[in-house]
Amino acid sequence: xxxxxxxxxxxxxxxxxxxxxxxxxxxxxxxxxxxxxxxxxxxxxxxxxxxxxxxxxxxxxxxxxxxxxxxxxxxxxxxxxxxxxxxxxxxxxxxxxxxxxxxxxxxxxxxxxxxxxxxxxxxxxxxxxxxxxxxxxxxxxxxxxxxxxxxxxxxxxxxxxxxxxxxxxxxxxxxxxxxxxxxxxxxxxxxxxxxxxxxxxxxxxxxxxxxxxxxxxxxxxxxxxxxxxxxxxxxxxxxxxxxxxxxxxxxxxxxxxxxxxxxxxxxxxxxxxxxxxxxxxxxxxxxxxxxxxxxxxxxxxxxxxxxxxxxxxxxxxxxxxxxxxxxxxxxxxxxxxxxxxxxxxxxxxxxxxxxxxxxxxxxxxxxxxxxxxxxxxxxxxxxxxxxx
Amino acid sequence: xxxxxxxxxxxxxxxxxxxxxxxxxxxxxxxxxxxxxxxxxxxxxxxxxxxxxxxxxxxxxxxxxxxxxxxxxxxxxxxxxxxxxxxxxxxxxxxxxxxxxxxxxxxxxxxxxxxxxxxxxxxxxxxxxxxxxxxxxxxxxxxxxxxxxxxxxxxxxxxxxxxxxxxxxxxxxxxxxxxxxxxxxxxxxxxxxxxxxxxxxxxxxxxxxxxxxxxxxxxxxxx
Numbered sequence: 001x002x003x004x005x006x007x008x009x010x011x012x013x014x015x016x017x018x019x020x021x022x023x024x025x026x027x028x029x030x031x032x033x034x035x036x037x038x039x040x041x042x043x044x045x046x047x048x049x050x051x052x053x054x055x056x057x058x059x060x061x062x063x064x065x066x067x068x069x070x071x072x073x074x075x076x077x078x079x080x081x082x083x084x085x086x087x088x089x090x091x092x093x094x095x096x097x098x099x100x101x102x103x104x105x106x107x108x109x110x111x112x113x114x115x116x117x118x119x120x121x122x123x124x125x126x127x128x129x130x131x132x133x134x135x136x137x138x139x140x141x142x143x144x145x146x147x148x149x150x151x152x153x154x155x156x157x158x159x160x161x162x163x164x165x166x167x168x169x170x171x172x173x174x175x176x177x178x179x180x181x182x183x184x185x186x187x188x189x190x191x192x193x194x195x196x197x198x199x200x201x202x203x204x205x206x207x208x209x210x211x212x213x214x215x216x217x218x219x220x221x222x223x224x225x226x227x228x229x230x231x232x233x234x235x236x237x238x239x240x241x242x243x244x245x246x247x248x249x250x251x252x253x254x255x256x257x258x259x260x261x262x263x264x265x266x267x268x269x270x271x272x273x274x275x276x277x278x279x280x281x282x283x284x285x286x287x288x289x290x291x292x293x294x295x296x297x298x299x300x301x302x303x304x305x306x307x308x309x310x311x312x313x314x315x316x317x318x319x320x321x322x323x324x325x326x327x328x329x330x331x332x333x334x335x336x337x338x339x340x341x342x343x344x345x346x347x348x349x350x351x352x353x354x355x356x357x358x359x360x361x362x363x364x365x366x367x368x369x370x371x372x373x374x375x376x377x378x379x380x381x382x383x384x385x386x387x388x
Numbered sequence: 389x390x391x392x393x394x395x396x397x398x399x400x401x402x403x404x405x406x407x408x409x410x411x412x413x414x415x416x417x418x419x420x421x422x423x424x425x426x427x428x429x430x431x432x433x434x435x436x437x438x439x440x441x442x443x444x445x446x447x448x449x450x451x452x453x454x455x456x457x458x459x460x461x462x463x464x465x466x467x468x469x470x471x472x473x474x475x476x477x478x479x480x481x482x483x484x485x486x487x488x489x490x491x492x493x494x495x496x497x498x499x500x501x502x503x504x505x506x507x508x509x510x511x512x513x514x515x516x517x518x519x520x521x522x523x524x525x526x527x528x529x530x531x532x533x534x535x536x537x538x539x540x541x542x543x544x545x546x547x548x549x550x551x552x553x554x555x556x557x558x559x560x561x562x563x564x565x566x567x568x569x570x571x572x573x574x575x576x577x578x579x580x581x582x583x584x585x586x587x588x589x590x591x592x593x594x595x596x597x598x599x600x601x602x603x604x605x606x607x608x609x610x611x
Contacts, residue, residue, distance in 0.1 A: 060554070060555070061553075061554065061555035061556060061557065064555040064556065066540075066564055066565070068540075068565060069564060069565055104416070104417040105415055105416070105417055106415070106416065107415075107416025107417075230528070232445050232446055232498050233445070233527060233528040233529070234528040234529050234531075235446060235447055235448060235527065235528070235529025235530075236529075237448075246498060248446075248498045248501070253501045316415065317414065317415050317416070318414060318415065319413045319414050319415020319416075319417065320413055320415065320417070320419065321415060321417035321419060322417075322419060322449060322494050322504060322506070323417075324448070331448060333448060333449050333494075335449055335451055335492070335494070337453065338415065345453075346451075346453050348449070348451045350448060350449040350451075350494075354532060355529055355532060355533070357532070358528060358529060358531055358532050359528070387555060388555075
């Protein structure tokens with residue numbers, strides 16, 4: 001047995017290279033899941049060099065309850081209230097997307113008045129979603145409280161409308177296959193019209209606050225740029241896609257509902273940065289107000305639900321269908337496979353905010369940690385939909 | 389958009405050796421799909437993406453479907469000799485169709501604003517290591533969605549850059565969206581020392597006699 005005695009020189013640590021920069025010193029930080037600006041339980045594993053993001057891996061699933069499995073075990077109608085809980089800001093559009101897919105699967109016609117009511121409610125949803133998103137985004141940037149309360153004041157008016165129509169502020173469960181659940185009274189329509197007529201005042205006020213604000217410009221312009229090629233390849237949809245200058249809106253492309261009857265424009269961005277994504281919401285609110293004003297004038301009287309549709313023990317024919325709509329956050333699709341039974345054989349949600357998160361890392365690389373929060377906020381995610 | 393038969397013919401002309409099958413959809417939606425073979429899936433997808441007339445640059449929805457093993461009963465008339473006489477007898481035959489996992493892609497074109505073209509790929513069986521080629525190199529939007537299929541259905545996608553579980557936690561073992569999935573009694577069950585300690589305790593201490601048993605440990609008061 002030999003004994004080696006280490007010399008003092010050998011025991012000395014190798015000299016640390018002191019270059020001009022501290023290269024390769026990456027600090028791993030777990031942002032979230034309990035972080036106020038992740039809008040729910042969402043985690044990002046970030047590798048930082050100083051303050052600069054060099055790697056970012058989103059981690060989610062904290063809110064996962066296997067919505068799709070529950071949908072497969074419930075009847076077709078039974079899933080309708082549960083779609084409210086996907087994106088709990090926009091229950092009306094969730095209902096519509098699901099109803100549209102089932103109507104495609106079973107070939108159900110929708111009466112004219114119901115289509116108009118659906119358009120009205122979807123656009124009201126878009127207004128309140130975009131308003132609250134802008135409030136949250138400004139909140140993330142450090143405008144603590146005030147813009148959010150401004151936005152929520154307007155949002156609450158619209159939620160009051162939803163409550164008086166469907167009985168619930170957020171979990172509306174309003175649409176049915178082949179129409180809507182309850183009719184809107186003339187008083188409701190008049191009241192809604194009054195609120196919509198006043199809405200542009202809020203939009204203009206908010207725009208004035210944002211557009212020229214030095215802090216907003218410094219925090220958002222040239223932050224989180226997305227090229228149109230990447231956006232198309234990554235399946236980005238909604239305002240985030242149009243901020244890159246790609247003209248794609250399912251309302252125009254598919255022309256579902258009665259959208260071809262309305263005159264509206266699609267706002268497009270130029271740079272694909274956070275500022276454009278922010279302004280896209282402001283401009284879309286303006287267009288939604290335009291659609292709503294036309295809809296209030298055109299809405300006809302008549303039945304609100306197709307009487308031929310069997311609500312209970314509803315069995316669509318064997319086959320499959322993929323239906324999609326332009327939800328406020330992007331393209332919301334439902335893919336259904338029917339085996340002829342009362343439950344869908346396969347029930348799949350195509351969640352826009354989940355897929356919009358695909359390029360989060362690409363957007364954040366090279367920016368500071370503080371920018372990550374702004375970029376994440378501008379994607380507009382709701383964890384109920386991401387995790388399902 | 390051009391009819392699906394024409395797309396099939398053009399794919400077969402452009403990608404030699406690819407076998408494409410049209411799967412009819414009888415429902416009113418009339419969304420028929422193309423079943424593509426796994427060996428040529430990458431080439432076919434690339435062609436669909438690049439072809440100037442189709443230009444399917446937007447892969448909207450990627451999802452998995454689980455089809456269980458099933459038996460199809462058929463009535464077949466067979467000629468048989470019964471009591472020295474040749475007769476036609478109806479017999480039921482059972483045909484076993486093995487189950488498979490399926491990945492479905494809904495493709496649209498943002499350039500030409502048309503769609504959907506639906507393509508499907510099928511695995512050979514429902515084993516845990518079932519493999520399919522990944523289409524993430526062509527459509528980036530499949531990245532998270534293929535991870536989700538891997539997570540919930542257990543299809544492994546060859547060529548995926550980062551195939552990990554996405555919604556369930558990494559230590560989770562089963563695939564919850566499969567039709568034959570059974571929930572565990574306790575999701576986070578881990579063997580604890582408690583059971584060992586209990587076993588040892590049982591060995592060292594004799595159990596107390598039961599009160600209503602033969603030997604009562606309670607002495608009668610007036611005894």
